[in-house]
Amino acid sequence: MATSxxxxxxxxxxxxxxxxxxxxxxxxxxxxxxxxxxxxxxxxLDTGQVCYWSRSRxxxxxxGESSGQTQRLVEMRLDCDADxxxxxxxxxxxxxxxxxxxxxxxxVRNGELVTxxxxxxxxxxxxxx
Amino acid sequence: MATSxxxxxxxxxxxxxxxxxxxxxxxxxxxxxxxxxxxxxxxxLDTGQVCYWSRSRxxxxxxGESSGQTQRLVEMRLDCDADxxxxxxxxxxxxxxxxxxxxxxxxVRNGELVTxxxxxxxxxxxxxx
Numbered sequence: 448m449a450t451s452x453x454x455x456x457x458x459x460x461x462x463x464x465x466x467x468x469x470x471x472x473x474x475x476x477x478x479x480x481x482x483x484x485x486x487x488x489x490x491x492l493d494t495g496q497v498c499y500w501s502r503s504r505x506x507x508x509x510x511g512e513s514s515g516q517t518q519r520l521v522e523m524r525l526d527c528d529a530d531x532x533x534x535x536x537x538x539x540x541x542x543x544x545x546x547x548x549x550x551x552x553x554x555v556r557n558g559e560l561v562t563x564x565x566x567x568x569x570x571x572x573x574x575x576x
Numbered sequence: 577m578a579t580s581x582x583x584x585x586x587x588x589x590x591x592x593x594x595x596x597x598x599x600x601x602x603x604x605x606x607x608x609x610x611x612x613x614x615x616x617x618x619x620x621l622d623t624g625q626v627c628y629w630s631r632s633r634x635x636x637x638x639x640g641e642s643s644g645q646t647q648r649l650v651e652m653r654l655d656c657d658a659d660x661x662x663x664x665x666x667x668x669x670x671x672x673x674x675x676x677x678x679x680x681x682x683x684v685r686n687g688e689l690v691t692x693x694x695x696x697x698x699x700x701x702x703x704x705x
Contacts, residue, residue, distance in 0.1 A: 451677035454691055466595055475604020477597060480660040488604060492684065525689065526679040527672055531609040533680040536673045542651045543656055551662040555621065560585055560654065 450492045452484050458529040464500060465532055469542060471533040472521040478542035479550040481508070483532065488523075497536055514573040516540040529533050549551045579621045583614050587658040593629060594661055598671060601664040603652040606673035608679040610637070612661065617652075624649050626665055643702040645669040675699045 460467050469478040481499040483491070487507055491497040497518035501508035511517030520537040525532060543550040545566060552564035555559065578605040586596050592614065598607040610628040612620070616636055619627040624645035630637040640646030647665040654661060674695060681693035 450687075453689055468597055468609070470606055471605075475599075477599055477606065477662055480595065480597070480655065508641065523684045523694075524680040525682040525684075526609065527674050527676075528679075530678075533606055545656050546616045547656075549662075549663075550657075551653040552656070555582055557651045558579075558582075560582055561687055563653075563687075572601070 450489045453492065454488050456486065457485070457525065457532075458520070459485065460530070464567070465530060466535050467499065467532040469497065469518055469534045469536050469538070471538055473537075476549055477551060478518075478536070478538055478548070481510075491534075492518055497534060511539065514540075514544075516542065516568075516573065518542070528544065539567050541573075544570060546572070546573060556558060579618050581622065583617050585658060586614070586654065586661075588616065588660070594659060595662050596661040597625065597630065598663045598665050598667070600667055602666075605678055606625070606680060606681075607665070607667055607677070611646065612645075617661070618666055618702050620649055620663075621652065625665060640668065642675075645702065647671070648687075657699065670702075673699065673702070675702060 464482045466480055467483045468480050482502055484500040487498045487500045497510045497520055499508040519540045521535040523534055542550050546568040547564045547566055553560055554563045586594055593611045595609055596612045597609050613629040614679055616627045616629045618696040626639045646668045650664040670677050675697040676693045677696055682689055683692045
């Protein structure tokens with residue numbers, strides 16, 4: 448089965464995009480959610496390094512290209528409606544642009560929205576001051 | 577902090593919706609992704625039972641109302657951009673309408689899209705024949 452056939456099985460939305468969840472393959476930690484288009488899915492499958500589509504910049508977004516915080520693809524999964532991807536990955540360093548390991552660092556606890564994770568890497572170190 | 581203040585912190589999309597990942601709180605299994613609007617977020621926080629917004633039916637979708645496969649909310653988390661929710665839940669039975677525990681039962685392995693999970697409950701049992 449060629450990569451193009453796998454891409455054809457995906458139900459991209461009207462903008463040609465699909466949301467992708469990145470999950471650390473061994474711990475089960477949900478790291479982040481971003482979007483992919485057909486080209487980024489194909490590149491991710493072919494290279495084994497996760498590549499998203501940046502909606503704000505309208506370009507391929509090779510995760511970690513500038514920050515070094517790359518994601519190696521362990522397995523790509525597709526849901527029942529083929530409209531969401533689950534990427535089992537091995538995350539180098541931190542997934543979140545805030546310098547936290549994952550993006551889901553705010554939780555509703557006792558009726559308050561609280562920050563539950565510390566910054567591990569100064570964002571200036573990730574992207575330059 | 578009132579539920580309405582938490583809802584105000586969420587960056588809903590142009591359609592007033594936000595994607596929500598349901599993850600089994602103890603095992604880390606990613607169960608499904610669905611959408612929520614402000615009303616379903618508020619109901620979920622207030623009742624502790626997960627309620628989505630059905631885009632196809634354009635109604636509140638109280639998960640498990642017809643099938644019995646409910647999701648008890650353990651914790652709601654918000655990502656850095658406030659545009660994705662992570663719901664830590666306790667899933668009764670199966671999350672997927674196909675009768676599988678989770679919706680991500682197709683994986684790309686050795687260049688093929690393969691089914692990696694068995695049906696646990698006949699869908700006819702979930703929704704009536």
